[in-house]
Amino acid sequence: MLDCVLPLSGQTKYIFFSGKGGVGKSTMSCAVAVWLAQKGYKTLLVTTDPAPNLSDIFRQDIGAKVTSIPLVPNLSVIEIDPDVASEEYRERAIEPIKDFVDEEQLFQIKEKMKSPCIEEVAAFDKFIEFMDDPQFDVVVFDTAPTGHTIRLLELPSGWSKEIDRGGSTCIGPSSSLQEVQVKYNKAIAYLQDKQRTSFVFVLRPEKLSLLETIRSRNELSPLGISLSALIVNGLFPKEACSDNFFLKKFSSQQQYLREIFSEFDGISIKEFPLVATELNGIDLITSVGQFLLDGVELPSTIKESSVSYEHIPFSHNDIYDLITPSPNHKTKFVFITGKGGVGKSTIACITAVHLAEKGYKTLLVSTDPASHLESILGHPVGHEPKVIADLPLLFAARIDQKQALIDYKKRIMLAVDSLGEGVKASVLEELNSPCAEEMAAFECFMSYLVQGEYQIVVFDTAPTGHTLRLLELPTDWGGQVDLGSLTKASENTNRTYGDVIATMRDPQQCTFAFVMYPEYTPIVEAKRASEDLKAQVGIHTNLAIVNMLLPANVGENNFFQSRRQQQLRYMAMIQKTFAVPLLHVPLFDNEPEGINCLSQIGKSVFSESARLCNNCCK
Numbered sequence: 001m002l003d004c005v006l007p008l009s010g011q012t013k014y015i016f017f018s019g020k021g022g023v024g025k026s027t028m029s030c031a032v033a034v035w036l037a038q039k040g041y042k043t044l045l046v047t048t049d050p051a052p053n054l055s056d057i058f059r060q061d062i063g064a065k066v067t068s069i070p071l072v073p074n075l076s077v078i079e080i081d082p083d084v085a086s087e088e089y090r091e092r093a094i095e096p097i098k099d100f101v102d103e104e105q106l107f108q109i110k111e112k113m114k115s116p117c118i119e120e121v122a123a124f125d126k127f128i129e130f131m132d133d134p135q136f137d138v139v140v141f142d143t144a145p146t147g148h149t150i151r152l153l154e155l156p157s158g159w160s161k162e163i164d165r166g167g168s169t170c171i172g173p174s175s176s177l178q179e180v181q182v183k184y185n186k187a188i189a190y191l192q193d194k195q196r197t198s199f200v201f202v203l204r205p206e207k208l209s210l211l212e213t214i215r216s217r218n219e220l221s222p223l224g225i226s227l228s229a230l231i232v233n234g235l236f237p238k239e240a241c242s243d244n245f246f247l248k249k250f251s252s253q254q255q256y257l258r259e260i261f262s263e264f265d266g267i268s269i270k271e272f273p274l275v276a277t278e279l280n281g282i283d284l285i286t287s288v289g290q291f292l293l294d295g296v297e298l299p300s301t302i303k304e305s306s307v308s309y310e311h312i313p314f315s316h317n318d319i320y321d322l323i324t325p326s327p328n329h330k331t332k333f334v335f336i337t338g339k340g341g342v343g344k345s346t347i348a349c350i351t352a353v354h355l356a357e358k359g360y361k362t363l364l365v366s367t368d369p370a371s372h373l374e375s376i377l378g379h380p381v382g383h384e385p386k387v388i389a390d391l392p393l394l395f396a397a398r399i400d401q402k403q404a405l406i407d408y409k410k411r412i413m414l415a416v417d418s419l420g421e422g423v424k425a426s427v428l429e430e431l432n433s434p435c436a437e438e439m440a441a442f443e444c445f446m447s448y449l450v451q452g453e454y455q456i457v458v459f460d461t462a463p464t465g466h467t468l469r470l471l472e473l474p475t476d477w478g479g480q481v482d483l484g485s486l487t488k489a490s491e492n493t494n495r496t497y498g499d500v501i502a503t504m505r506d507p508q509q510c511t512f513a514f515v516m517y518p519e520y521t522p523i524v525e526a527k528r529a530s531e532d533l534k535a536q537v538g539i540h541t542n543l544a545i546v547n548m549l550l551p552a553n554v555g556e557n558n559f560f561q562s563r564r565q566q567q568l569r570y571m572a573m574i575q576k577t578f579a580v581p582l583l584h585v586p587l588f589d590n591e592p593e594g595i596n597c598l599s600q601i602g603k604s605v606f607s608e609s610a611r612l613c614n615n616c617c618k
Contacts, residue, residue, distance in 0.1 A: 002270060002292055004198040004228040005032050007041060007137050011196055014131060018143045019202040020212040021340010022522070024233040027279050027288065028202050028272075029142040030057050034282070035289030037075035041137040045077045046130055048123050048143050053521045054079055057280045071282045076136075080126050089122035128187045191225050198228035205232055205256035207591055208345075208372045214263060229268040231292070232260060237273050240559035245551070248589045276562040277301040278519055301562070318581050319606065322543050323351065324360065324456065326508045331451045333503065336545075337461040337529070338515035339522040343547040344368075346592050347515050347585065348460035349376045353595060354602030355456050356394035363454040364396040367445055368462040371398045378594040391595055395454070401441045408440035446500050451509075505538045513543035514578070518570035527577050544578040546571065547585045 007013030017029035026047070033045040044066065047054050054077055055062045058069055064081035090110070098106055130139050191197050201216065203209040217227050235257070241250040261269060270292055279288055290296040325332040336348040345366070352364035363385055366373050373396055374381045379388050383400040409431050416427050448457055504510050514530060516522040526544075533539040549571075550564045575582060585605050592601055 002032070002200070002229050002231075002268060004200065004268065005036065005138075005293070008195060012131075012134065012136060013138045014141070014190060014197040015138065016141045016143055016197070016199045017202060018199065018216065020204075020209050022342055023202045023204050023209055024231075024272075024279075025202040026053055026057060026142050026521075027285070028200070028231050028233070028292070029140050030054065031285050031288035031292060032200075033075060033077075033138075033140040034072050034285050035293050036138050036140070037069075037072050038286070038289075040074065042074050042135070043076070043138045043140065044130060044133075044136045045075065045140045045142065046127075047079050048127060048141065053525065054142065056521055056524060057285065059281055069282075080123055082123065085122040085126050086118050089118065089125050092125075128183050131187050131190055188223075191223070194226065194228070197225075199225060200229045200231060201227055202231045202233055203260070204234045205253040205260065207256065207593075208375060210256060210260060210263070211372065211375060217264075227264070227267055229270065230260065230264055231270045231272055232257060233272045234274045235271055237559065240555070240557060242557055243554055245554040245589045246560070252590065273298070275301045276559050277566055278521075280520070319543070319583060322511045322513075322581065323355065324358075329451060329509050331454055331509070332456050333449060333459065333510045334456065335459045335461055335510065335512045336515060337512065338545075339525045342515045342517055342522050343585070344515050345372050345460050346376055347545055347547060348458050349373065350585075350592065350598050350602045350605060352394060352396070352456075352458045353391065353598040354606055355458070356388075356391050357599060357602070359393065360455040361393050361453075362395070362456045362458065363448065364394065364458045364460065365445075365448050366398045366460040367441070368460060371460065373398055373460065376593050376598070388595065399441050399444050401437045404440040404444040405437045408436070408443055449500050449503050501537070505540075507540060507542055510539075511542045512539055513545050513583075514541055515545045515547055516574065517548040518546060518567040518574065520570065523570060523574055523577065530578070541578060542580055543583060544574060544580055545583045545585060546574060548587045549584055551586045 005013070005015050015029075015032065017025045017032075019025045026049075029045065029047075033043050037043040045054070058077065060069070061067075062077050062079050064079060064084045066076050066078045069075045069077060094106070094109060097109075101109070127141070130141075133139070199220070201213050203213045213230070220226070235253055236246060236250045238250060241247050257271070272288075272292070275298060279285065284299075284301070287296070287299055291298050323332065323334050334351065336344050336351065338344050345368070348364060348366075352362050356362040364373065365385075366381075371381075377388060377396060379396070380386070381396045381398050383397065383403045385395040385397040388394040388396055412427060412431060413424065416424055445459075448459075512530075512533065514526040516526045530541040533541070550560060550567060555561070555564070583605065588601070590597075592598055
């Protein structure tokens with residue numbers, strides 16, 4: 001029983017579900033919200049994830065307004081839309097002062113508020129709004145993937161400094177933020193109150209998921225926030241693991257489960273099994289809540305069906321043409337992206353190792369704040385590119401936002417050193433704004449989009465909602481790039497951003513590959529992000545990578561046959577949705593890590609037999 005989700009009499013309860021992308025936190029948050037509503041508590045479920053999937057789970061349109069769920073009395077749901085929230089935030093911030101400034105000053109304030117961090121500030125503003133709403137007994141937050149959630153909670157510390165400094169800031173006029181600071185302090189007090197607020201982390205019994213949860217606990221602790229409970233999701237049922245492949249998977253999961261209990265001793269831990277089909281729709285979500293909170297056994301989800309999938313073959317060269325340099329360019333840029341938890345980092349590492357072994361000088365770069373390149377490669381990975389031992393053509397780097405900001409400040413202040421104390425003071429003030437760190441990270445990212453030094457640059461990106469936001473930054477940069485008199489010190493800035501956009505739009509120079517596993521949510525999220533990239537940035541998807549396909553000749557029982565049939569149905573959906581080459585990657589009986597392991601997998605994945613899916617999904 002997860003007692004931490006029960007509200008106290010007369011007080012609103014706040015429950016946060018978080019964890020590494022793809023661990024099932026949306027499913028668990030929905031299940032608990034439904035259970036609470038069915039027990040008579042007036043419940044609001046809020047997602048702050050830029051790539052929400054609550055509409056998919058409840059099978060009805062939800063969107064950016066509080067929406068009731070007809071089949072669940074007492075339950076309301078909202079997906080916070082970053083664009084809508086940002087515009088509402090700007091209007092509220094400007095409203096108190098717009099009658100007291102002239103048009104030029106108002107224009108400058110609005111331009112300054114086109115900052116890269118405004119979406120996160122606006123989301124936090126919405127978060128405060130719902131925490132201070134007395135009409136609900138319980139507010140359940142389905143948060144964004146962990147690294148970004150932590151960033152969202154840390155952001156107001158910089159915000160407070162801006163308020164104290166006075167004047168106009170990238171997040172609005174300081175005068176309009178004074179009363180918001182009071183609300184923020186109240187919200188933090190709620191977060192630190194263990195009776196009113198619970199943090200439930202969802203994880204899988206895997207190395208990277210465990211490491212992410214440990215890191216999140218350690219980052220929350222200085223904020224005075226502690227974990228209330230864990231849900232370990234996706235445990236293989238022992239009775240279904242009847243062959244060596246799945247017995248090995250089962251044994252590995254059990255070992256990680258023991259490590260989880262040891263690492264989080266004293267915290268309530270609930271185990272949740274892998275089921276034969278996807279968990280969506282009111283009936284199944286209700287059963288999940290009853291399992292978690294009442295101990296009721298889950299219903300059988302095994303479905304007898306037979307589905308065929310006819311793969312449209314692409315030549316072996318088609319795949320390599322997409323990930324190796326064209327005759328007219330020295331460097332190929334390969335972006336590996338997708339929903340959190342689909343295996344982007346592992347796929348990026350496999351690809352980079354394989355290409356380096358093929359003789360290409362390759363750089364692997366992670367733009368994900370929750371990067372795990374070091375764990376996968378088995379070698380140290382820092383902010384600056386370093387060669388990976390035993391593989392002289394492979395280099396790796398992880399963009400460290402804090403280090404990027406230090407370097408960025410030094411470079412900018414050096415550029416304006418001769419422009420006078422007034423200019424330098426103005427620029428320094430802008431460099432201390434909450435969004436400067438993200439601007440610095442983008443500058444660092446942009447520095448790798450240059451033809452020449454490396455033949456291939458593989459980008460391991462953050463989960464799709466944040467990746468899209470990163471790639472949209474150049475379009476919105478005009479309002480923020482001023483930095484006082486910075487443009488006078490760097491007149492070629494706009495040309496550089498234009499070059500970046502042109503490079504990313506050119507399929508001869510850039511390939512965008514979406515990773516997904518064959519289930520509804522990651523496919524739909526990849527489709528939405530792909531369409532947004534095309535509509536908003538002019539970038540086309542070139543490759544789809546289907547991960548975690550069940551290998552042939554393993555799991556020959558009803559449980560895994562049901563999951564295999566489900567995968568086949570979604571393979572057909574992927575092929576219809578993405579009219580691009582598909583690269584198939586099977587589920588492995590171990591977690592891929594270390595150069596030798598990644599090398600062997602790369603040879604298999606990029607071989608003709610694996611590409612035509614002869615080794616999986618039969």
